[in-house]
Amino acid sequence: MTTLPPATGKKLGLVIDLDICVGCHACAVSCKEWNTGGYSAPLSDIDAYGNDPHGPWLNRIHSFEAGDGTGGRTVHFPRSCLHCEEPDCVTVCPTGASYKRSEDGIVLVNPDTCIGCKLCSWACPYGAREYDQSHGVMKKCTLCVDRIYNDNLPEADRVPACVMACPTGARHFGDLGDPDSIVSKVVKEREGYDLLPELGYRPVNKYLPPRTREVDRSHAKPAGERPAQIDAVHAPTAVEKFFGWADRMLSD
Amino acid sequence: MHPAYSVIFFTTSSGAGYGLLFLLAILGALGLLPAERWFGLAGFAIALGLISGGLLSSTFHLGHPERSWRAFSQWRSSWLSREGVLAVFTYVPSGVLAIGWIYFETTSSVWNLMAWLTAFFSVATVYSTAMIYASLKTIPQWHNGLVPPVFLFLALATGAVLLNFLMLAFGIWQAWAVMIAIAALLAALALKLKYWAFLNTRSREHTVESATGLKQFGNVRPLDPPHTAPNYLNKEMGYAIARRHSERLRRHVLTLCFITPALLLALILVLPGMFGLFAAGAAVIASATGVVIERWLLFADAEHVVNLYYGREAI
Amino acid sequence: MTAANSQPTIDTSPLVSDEVKTTTCYMCACRCGIKVHLKNGKIRYIEGNPDHPVNKGILCGKGSAGIMQQYSPARLTAPMLRTGDRGSGEFKEISWDEALELATKWLGKVRENDPRRLAFFTGRDQSQSLTGFWAIQFGTPNFAAHGGFCSVNMATAGLYTLGGSFWEFGEPDWEHTKYFLMFGVAEEHGSNPLKAALGKLKGRGTKFVSVNPVRTGYSAIADEWLGIRPGTDGLLVGALIHELLRTENVDLDFLIRYTNAGWLIIQDEGSPEDGLFARDGDGQPLCFDRQNERLAGAIDKHVVPALSGEFTLSTGQVAVPAFQLLVKRFLSDRYSPGAVAEETNIPAETIRRIAAELAQVAFQQEITLDVSWTDWRGEKHDKIVGRPVSMHAMRGISAHSNGFHTCRMIHILQILLGSIDCPGGFRFKPPYPKQTPPLLKPSGKPGDIRPSEPLGGPHLGFPTEPEDLLIDADGNPQRIDKAFSWDAPFASHGLMHMVINNAFKQDPYPIDVLFMYMANMSWNSSMNVPDTIKSLTGKDDRTGEYVIPKIIYSDAYYSEMVPYADLILPDTTYLERWDCISMLDRPISEPNAAADSIRRPVVQPDRNVRPFQEVLIDLGARLGLPGFAKDDGSPLYPGGYPDYIANHERKPGIGPLSAWRGEFQDEWGVGTPNPNQIEKYIENGCFAVHEIPEDQRYYRHVNKAYIDWAVKVGYRITDKPVFFQIYLEPMQKFRLAARGHGNVTPPAEHRERIRTYFDPLPFWYPPFEEAMVTQDEYPMHAITQRPMAMYHSWGSQNAWLRQIHGHNRLYIHRGRAAELGIADEDWVWVSSHIGRIRTQVKLMDGVNPDTVWTWNAIGKRAGSWNLDPEAAESRQGFLLNHLISELLPKRGDSYRYSNSDPVTGQAAWYDLRVRIAKAVDTVDGVSLPQFEVIGRPAVVPPAPANLRYGAEFGDATT
Numbered sequence A: 001m002t003t004l005p006p007a008t009g010k011k012l013g014l015v016i017d018l019d020i021c022v023g024c025h026a027c028a029v030s031c032k033e034w035n036t037g038g039y040s041a042p043l044s045d046i047d048a049y050g051n052d053p054h055g056p057w058l059n060r061i062h063s064f065e066a067g068d069g070t071g072g073r074t075v076h077f078p079r080s081c082l083h084c085e086e087p088d089c090v091t092v093c094p095t096g097a098s099y100k101r102s103e104d105g106i107v108l109v110n111p112d113t114c115i116g117c118k119l120c121s122w123a124c125p126y127g128a129r130e131y132d133q134s135h136g137v138m139k140k141c142t143l144c145v146d147r148i149y150n151d152n153l154p155e156a157d158r159v160p161a162c163v164m165a166c167p168t169g170a171r172h173f174g175d176l177g178d179p180d181s182i183v184s185k186v187v188k189e190r191e192g193y194d195l196l197p198e199l200g201y202r203p204v205n206k207y208l209p210p211r212t213r214e215v216d217r218s219h220a221k222p223a224g225e226r227p228a229q230i231d232a233v234h235a236p237t238a239v240e241k242f243f244g245w246a247d248r249m250l251s252d
Numbered sequence B: 001m002h003p004a005y006s007v008i009f010f011t012t013s014s015g016a017g018y019g020l021l022f023l024l025a026i027l028g029a030l031g032l033l034p035a036e037r038w039f040g041l042a043g044f045a046i047a048l049g050l051i052s053g054g055l056l057s058s059t060f061h062l063g064h065p066e067r068s069w070r071a072f073s074q075w076r077s078s079w080l081s082r083e084g085v086l087a088v089f090t091y092v093p094s095g096v097l098a099i100g101w102i103y104f105e106t107t108s109s110v111w112n113l114m115a116w117l118t119a120f121f122s123v124a125t126v127y128s129t130a131m132i133y134a135s136l137k138t139i140p141q142w143h144n145g146l147v148p149p150v151f152l153f154l155a156l157a158t159g160a161v162l163l164n165f166l167m168l169a170f171g172i173w174q175a176w177a178v179m180i181a182i183a184a185l186l187a188a189l190a191l192k193l194k195y196w197a198f199l200n201t202r203s204r205e206h207t208v209e210s211a212t213g214l215k216q217f218g219n220v221r222p223l224d225p226p227h228t229a230p231n232y233l234n235k236e237m238g239y240a241i242a243r244r245h246s247e248r249l250r251r252h253v254l255t256l257c258f259i260t261p262a263l264l265l266a267l268i269l270v271l272p273g274m275f276g277l278f279a280a281g282a283a284v285i286a287s288a289t290g291v292v293i294e295r296w297l298l299f300a301d302a303e304h305v306v307n308l309y310y311g312r313e314a315i
Numbered sequence C: 001m002t003a004a005n006s007q008p009t010i011d012t013s014p015l016v017s018d019e020v021k022t023t024t025c026y027m028c029a030c031r032c033g034i035k036v037h038l039k040n041g042k043i044r045y046i047e048g049n050p051d052h053p054v055n056k057g058i059l060c061g062k063g064s065a066g067i068m069q070q071y072s073p074a075r076l077t078a079p080m081l082r083t084g085d086r087g088s089g090e091f092k093e094i095s096w097d098e099a100l101e102l103a104t105k106w107l108g109k110v111r112e113n114d115p116r117r118l119a120f121f122t123g124r125d126q127s128q129s130l131t132g133f134w135a136i137q138f139g140t141p142n143f144a145a146h147g148g149f150c151s152v153n154m155a156t157a158g159l160y161t162l163g164g165s166f167w168e169f170g171e172p173d174w175e176h177t178k179y180f181l182m183f184g185v186a187e188e189h190g191s192n193p194l195k196a197a198l199g200k201l202k203g204r205g206t207k208f209v210s211v212n213p214v215r216t217g218y219s220a221i222a223d224e225w226l227g228i229r230p231g232t233d234g235l236l237v238g239a240l241i242h243e244l245l246r247t248e249n250v251d252l253d254f255l256i257r258y259t260n261a262g263w264l265i266i267q268d269e270g271s272p273e274d275g276l277f278a279r280d281g282d283g284q285p286l287c288f289d290r291q292n293e294r295l296a297g298a299i300d301k302h303v304v305p306a307l308s309g310e311f312t313l314s315t316g317q318v319a320v321p322a323f324q325l326l327v328k329r330f331l332s333d334r335y336s337p338g339a340v341a342e343e344t345n346i347p348a349e350t351i352r353r354i355a356a357e358l359a360q361v362a363f364q365q366e367i368t369l370d371v372s373w374t375d376w377r378g379e380k381h382d383k384i385v386g387r388p389v390s391m392h393a394m395r396g397i398s399a400h401s402n403g404f405h406t407c408r409m410i411h412i413l414q415i416l417l418g419s420i421d422c423p424g425g426f427r428f429k430p431p432y433p434k435q436t437p438p439l440l441k442p443s444g445k446p447g448d449i450r451p452s453e454p455l456g457g458p459h460l461g462f463p464t465e466p467e468d469l470l471i472d473a474d475g476n477p478q479r480i481d482k483a484f485s486w487d488a489p490f491a492s493h494g495l496m497h498m499v500i501n502n503a504f505k506q507d508p509y510p511i512d513v514l515f516m517y518m519a520n521m522s523w524n525s526s527m528n529v530p531d532t533i534k535s536l537t538g539k540d541d542r543t544g545e546y547v548i549p550k551i552i553y554s555d556a557y558y559s560e561m562v563p564y565a566d567l568i569l570p571d572t573t574y575l576e577r578w579d580c581i582s583m584l585d586r587p588i589s590e591p592n593a594a595a596d597s598i599r600r601p602v603v604q605p606d607r608n609v610r611p612f613q614e615v616l617i618d619l620g621a622r623l624g625l626p627g628f629a630k631d632d633g634s635p636l637y638p639g640g641y642p643d644y645i646a647n648h649e650r651k652p653g654i655g656p657l658s659a660w661r662g663e664f665q666d667e668w669g670v671g672t673p674n675p676n677q678i679e680k681y682i683e684n685g686c687f688a689v690h691e692i693p694e695d696q697r698y699y700r701h702v703n704k705a706y707i708d709w710a711v712k713v714g715y716r717i718t719d720k721p722v723f724f725q726i727y728l729e730p731m732q733k734f735r736l737a738a739r740g741h742g743n744v745t746p747p748a749e750h751r752e753r754i755r756t757y758f759d760p761l762p763f764w765y766p767p768f769e770e771a772m773v774t775q776d777e778y779p780m781h782a783i784t785q786r787p788m789a790m791y792h793s794w795g796s797q798n799a800w801l802r803q804i805h806g807h808n809r810l811y812i813h814r815g816r817a818a819e820l821g822i823a824d825e826d827w828v829w830v831s832s833h834i835g836r837i838r839t840q841v842k843l844m845d846g847v848n849p850d851t852v853w854t855w856n857a858i859g860k861r862a863g864s865w866n867l868d869p870e871a872a873e874s875r876q877g878f879l880l881n882h883l884i885s886e887l888l889p890k891r892g893d894s895y896r897y898s899n900s901d902p903v904t905g906q907a908a909w910y911d912l913r914v915r916i917a918k919a920v921d922t923v924d925g926v927s928l929p930q931f932e933v934i935g936r937p938a939v940v941p942p943a944p945a946n947l948r949y950g951a952e953f954g955d956a957t958t
């Protein structure tokens, strides 16, 4: 039902590290692939080979530039459902198809009861809900609910498809309600943050900011580069100076 | 927001229908309208017809209209569900009222109670419709205190214009009815002007920096969208209208939705009779056109915060 | 109220698949291990194989989109014979028997008359050991794969200098490195491992510097981005070398032990020995031994070669250590940071700082592993010292006409820091390192080619002197692509990009059959697409026949190249066939392990297609080629490709696969063929790994145990150590020839070029196009990058990937655009010296201001790939290839060299210079040029409108 559970047992979610995401789209395609045959089946592709190909993707990768000139950054930015704690996408749903699971906080759409009114997609600030035109129902990230508890998969594989695929390791999955979980710790350490916090949706997913860069790492002066012995009469050329040094080194 | 015609038709048509229903009920209960069969039949047919047509059209944009009955279940949290429930509830007293009016040609006793209930549910339904939009924090142009009164007064005004036409058609012309309509139009106009003023001056509090959290590095600009072809979000929420275009349309709304009907109605005061009927008819057409444009603009002017991820700097 | 009102119960443990089959991905050349989940015979899901050495479970976007490749509507369905004109797309379906008979007839005639008249070139395939072997047996000298337009600069510069290379033959020691410097990489052949490594480096705070004109992808996450001006890396690296020398930060011990730094170079201008190594009577190079103060064998035990000085040889000639020449060159003002700052767009301060950082990490953060090992001299060492600075470079260096020398410079930078095959440095992957260069010479000299006879040796090799060139007595090229001629002496991968052009010009000679496999040569892998199409369709005025009479082509999809061929041999998809990623070719080894792998059919083809390898083996048998047919004419491998993989022996005991060989099925590398070998591979996940013992993992150029093992398993043919060549004597031999010395000398018109570019020490020169066009007219550089989610042209048929990259834009620097009056999303004309295209721009900050760029190979020809002709790929997409000339502007005598590196023949894609101007006539929003729409053959059914893939699998709700 679309009233929210007072509290959820766990707060499962993703932590996305913008410092190492290279924008490769692996997570997005892997998500599409898993989910088109999974709980959200199918994720249709409309006009698949025509001039307006589109269809639901539960995870999409943007890229932005931040700051100006060479001091600026290019930041790749994956965007999927944040499994908010106060998600209006759930409360606006007239049918109860949209719900937040009380046991783990995953926000899901029941494809059997959704009427495809699209209101939840209007209520989501993060563009995490995508309407499937050919299926007539709303689709969204399921946090791979059909993987993470799946007894038919090896233990190690019981993580979301996007996390499994991510080549750089920029995606982490875990219980953000447990302060001792690895994800909670990394969020704390790296000052993970919420998107559009002013809207009050209280996303469970967190983003880790790009690290500030310590460009100059030459603090320790390397060996060498002693001032050349001043010899007014015969100032050594650079080559002579170098081989003078090399000679000394090889004679030692 | 993409202006979906089914939703525009639904809100304007049912709005006018509820406006008319509300007036029929109140004025009927107060005995200001004749409890006469044919007038009643015409009045309720138009009001309930507009409402039902609107509600029906709203199911056109559903992916699964055959499941729409499910939409009544979540009244505890969902304004859309509440609207559905209230719309259905409204049929009960209004249906009973209609039976009294048309069949028994009375609006007193139990029918009187039904009339008050009809009026109440009409207001509540339109308010719920408005709240579907006004409750969306994601769309600042909707998420404000002006949207519900605008919806309510536009429903009332368009309903009142209709009522005048109806009364003239039945030859039961009343100056106070014209005055009510003009007053409703002016009130709606005032609210709408205020709303537009709000749109013009409102601060854009959501920014791409807050959407991405990258403020610390400087201003944020999109480099590449996730996909090169427009997706559902772009199509549904990416609709944007040029300021110039929007202002032109506002002028059309001003003339068509408010000034023309008000002037035409005012003319009736001077020249009732056959000319009055034509004027009232013209007012209906003008206000209907005007309110459709108004509703189209309400969508076109509305910006969804998701656009911050797709190139909009602030919303 | 109803069930809708409570949280539904869902099945969180649905059965994922009925069956999981391992194989190897082929959405790109990285060759990751995959697990294919099958449900009701259809592919449910493809995931990375966690046990696989390459990807360890991760999977890229392309790999995950394999389902859509498998069910692509662009798949060819049956053999086809052209019925309309070339390019029309009109074909009729024929049977495999007809197709193979026709091919046999065409090819048989060529082989009987003049095998040279077959040009057999293969593209992005991974069966070069088979295709090459077939071409040898056929007897044509005209065989190569795509390397010439890809990365031969990296391969040759590395192999001549180090005996291994960037590209696929080595990688940084990700585990230990403390500083990573990367040049010109957007995606890479080993892209998954690279991404995984970058994630780890960033996680542990290792500094990552990216030198790249564009700040996207990997460069976006670099700790420092150096937005270099294209083609000037040689100046940057030269300045880094300058700084290391100036600040006396070089690993002298490393230079003395492992390189030819101390080898003496004869200084005798005018003599035929000038610039060659001083050698003793046995041909051993000499050095001056500091300890005994006399000339000595440079690689004798216990010598300490002098690195500077002038020494008189017994011949009376003067000689100096190679290193002295190097130091002189790089300490010159030309390579000082101040002198290169403006040209490279990198401030002198930054260059000095980076050099200081490199030195600091290499020499003050040295690491030691407590592992004892023995060097080739028998000297025992109880630890391994590492200089944890690592580097990587790819096509940003390679695809310039100065790429060979620039890449050599990078290797010299690594050598000076002593960080080759050491902990934390750049490491070889077995079977590398080989000798510098590998001991393999190209075959195809005039005498090698005889009707109905095999070639006598492999096509591709490593010339070390002019005698090795494949030229006739007059110095004319013997190969259709002019590889190993004076045009491109070290063209170790051939020049596939020149084949069509040369064949059309009948220069050096006409050919009868052009046989190609897996290369989209009429589109994205050609320079100057419009002219390439003219060459493919050009007819002889007298006969009215096509100048290139017969074209046979194997593709799996309806690519732009298909309509230009006469006979189409439709291939299977990568999930439908056997493949062998062999040690004889480009294996999947890791620095710590030798490894190879196979692909196996995981689904059966539902069309009348055959794996190309099977077809080639069949053709070999039909043609009666030795190695494919028995003496009685019957096929040698009746079991097709798996039969060949298991039973073919290149040399006794050495076959395509390394593992489970021998009588007891336990030999690695060498052993009798094992009929169960493929079964073993399948059981093991379709790959095999041979871990290298700890003491053999580093310094493998001189590591005795490793070298002995490598000889034993057939990776090396000599147990001699490898000396890194800072000074490349083979180049000097070519230079001497250009000075008129020796028996084989270049014709007069080639001499100046050979003299200039065959410098035995690396140097920087401006890329040819930059030097030849005027800067005022063409002030900007134009380059491409690979998008991570697209593989060249073959991703566009993929319903998922084409949503990500459906069209491309030209990216231009915001400030430069403002100067040109260009706004975001404007349309512009981009003009080069051969033509112009119209495209839409996107402004950005993170790009070198003199550079524009776009994603590679997104533009498609309308009608190809079974896409709607109105698709964005053709309406808005575009290729820079239309602007890239395959030839350099005319020389004085009107001869035109190919637009390639003068040493290796590497295609110089990124030398392109352009002018940008705002286009006003763009109301239609269409990119130009638009080519004629190509028709869809009736055999390829129309594409479906919508897809609901997976609907049949999903039943998770209860």
Ligand SMILES: Nc1nc2c(c(=O)[nH]1)N[C@H]1C(S)=C(S)[C@@H](COP(=O)(O)OP(=O)(O)OC[C@H]3O[C@@H](n4cnc5c(=O)[nH]c(N)nc54)[C@H](O)[C@@H]3O)O[C@H]1N2
Binding pocket: C123, C124, C146, C149, C150, C151, C517, C518, C519, C520, C521, C524, C525, C526, C554, C555, C556, C557, C558, C559, C560, C561, C571, C572, C573, C574, C612, C784, C785, C791, C792, C793, C794, C856, C857, C880, C881, C909
């Ligand atoms: N402007 C510009 N041009 C470039 C480059 C650049 O950076 N910029 N890069 C160059 C480089 S490095 C390269 S390697 C080339 C690549 O260019 P190509 O070698 O042409 O590569 P693709 O276009 O991916 O694919 C070649 C063909 O293989 C076919 N194919 C795919 N799978 C199969 C299969 O299983 N069997 C068979 N038989 N065929 C198959 C495809 O349909 C396609 O027609 O492009 C070069 N061109």
Ligand SMILES: Nc1nc2c(c(=O)[nH]1)N[C@H]1C(S)=C(S)[C@@H](COP(=O)(O)OP(=O)(O)OC[C@H]3O[C@@H](n4cnc5c(=O)[nH]c(N)nc54)[C@H](O)[C@@H]3O)O[C@H]1N2
Binding pocket: C028, C029, C062, C150, C151, C183, C184, C185, C186, C187, C188, C189, C191, C211, C212, C213, C214, C228, C229, C230, C231, C232, C233, C394, C395, C396, C397, C400, C783, C784, C785, C786, C787, C788, C789, C790, C791, C792, C853, C910
């Ligand atoms: N996803 C994907 N992966 C692929 C491929 C693919 O098509 N798609 N193709 C495969 C093939 S065939 C190849 S050859 C490899 C190539 O892999 P890469 O070498 O990564 O190939 P490019 O995309 O050409 O990247 C060249 C980079 O060099 C930069 N560059 C251009 N000119 C210069 C210069 O003068 N100096 C410097 N420092 N940088 C410069 C460009 O901006 C670009 O970032 O990728 C392979 N992997």
Ligand code: SF4
Binding pocket: A080, A081, A082, A083, A084, A087, A088, A089, A090, A107, A123, A124, A125, A126, A127, A128, A129, A140, A201
């Ligand atoms: S991200 Fe959007 S869809 Fe997901 S829970 Fe939050 S509001 Fe709902």
Ligand code: SF4
Binding pocket: A092, A093, A094, A095, A096, A097, A098, A109, A113, A114, A115, A116, A117, A118, A119, A120, A121, A137, A138
């Ligand atoms: S689209 Fe479906 S899930 Fe979304 S609000 Fe409507 S009924 Fe609920």
Ligand code: SF4
Binding pocket: A030, A031, A032, A034, A035, A058, A059, A080, A081, A140, A141, A142, A143, A144, A160, A161, A162, A163
């Ligand atoms: S958790 Fe699963 S559904 Fe969600 S984005 Fe990742 S792969 Fe997609």
Ligand code: SF4
Binding pocket: A020, A021, A022, A023, A024, A025, A026, A027, A028, A061, A076, A078, A165, A166, A167, A168, A169, A170, A171
């Ligand atoms: S897979 Fe990882 S690196 Fe690639 S886009 Fe997704 S989060 Fe970024």
Ligand code: SF4
Binding pocket: C025, C026, C027, C028, C029, C030, C031, C032, C055, C058, C059, C060, C061, C062, C063, C064, C191, C192
């Ligand atoms: S990098 Fe991607 S496409 Fe290439 S082999 Fe690996 S998984 Fe396949």
Ligand SMILES: [Mo]
Binding pocket: C149, C150, C151
């Ligand atoms: Mo390549």
